[in-house]
Amino acid sequence: MKNFEHRRDRFELFAGFDNPRINLGMALTLPDFRPFCKARQLPPFHFFLYCLLDSVQSIDNFLYRVHDGEVIKIEQFYGSYTVLNQDNNLNYARFVRSPDLAEFVERSVAAGRVAQASRALINTGADLSPREMRDNVYNTCLPWLDLTAIEHPLYRHHEADIPLIAWGRFSAPAGATLTLPFSIQAHHGFVDGYHVHRLTERLAARIAELIG
Structure with a gap:
């Protein structure tokens, strides 16, 4: 929570908004992981989900939540899609994530x-x-879509502190690369455009690390 204290005033500003969400859409260029997945019989969707959630885990700003009126930092979150x-x-699919790629994919599938x-x-x-709902x-x-924009349904805009991530075809x-449309909605008290940029950089780096 030490890092959060440097932006508490930003959180207090946006927490007063009826809708404190930031919503960014972009075209991502990433290392093409499909040949790697094909050679190892890994479903590309689940490989991508593993890299994405691992990248989210590495950036504090995507782990802040509000519980009982206080800002907390979650340590883990479910895999879901x-x-x-x-x-x-x-x-909705939900599972306990694993740091091991093969085990993650098995659970996700x-x-x-x-x-x-069902x-x-x-x-x-x-x-x-x-409290457990914050771990998401x-x-x-x-x-099917070359996504250009998305607006997720929110139960209460004012209380929406859980990031929502979407991608298209x-x-x-x-x-050597692939592109995909990518969107993130997050609480602006926690996340700025810079942190979205960091996440996309980390995602590309994580994919590159794994496919060598």
Whole structure:
């Protein structure tokens, strides 16, 4: 929390807004990890999710939350993402993350299968305490679209402290890099455009580290 104290005045400013969210969309250029995944039989979506959440974990600003009126810093958060179930309706996958890539992918794939198979809406957080609900980063992928903008539904704008990350369709194979549309919504009391920039840099670096 030491780092947060350097921006508490920014938080207090934006916490007074009816809608304190910052919402940025961009086209990301990243190392093309698909050949790496194909050679190792790793699903590219789950590999990307692993790198993304690992990168989020490395930047304090994305880990600040508000609980009982106080700013806290979470230590861990769930792996989660949206899926379509058998009726082509939205559902939520949730799992305990692992720092090990293979184990993360195994858990992520299994959670997705459970969500896809359920006609009922699951993993909404109804089973979690208010404090446990803070241990989240919300993720969604729209692989059919060259996404240009997104506005997520929020229960209460004023209390929305959990980052929401979305991305669209990967570009066609074209060489050493791929591009994808990418969006982040976060509480402006915690996150500025610079921190989004840091996250995208860290994401590219993490992918590069893993694919060598």
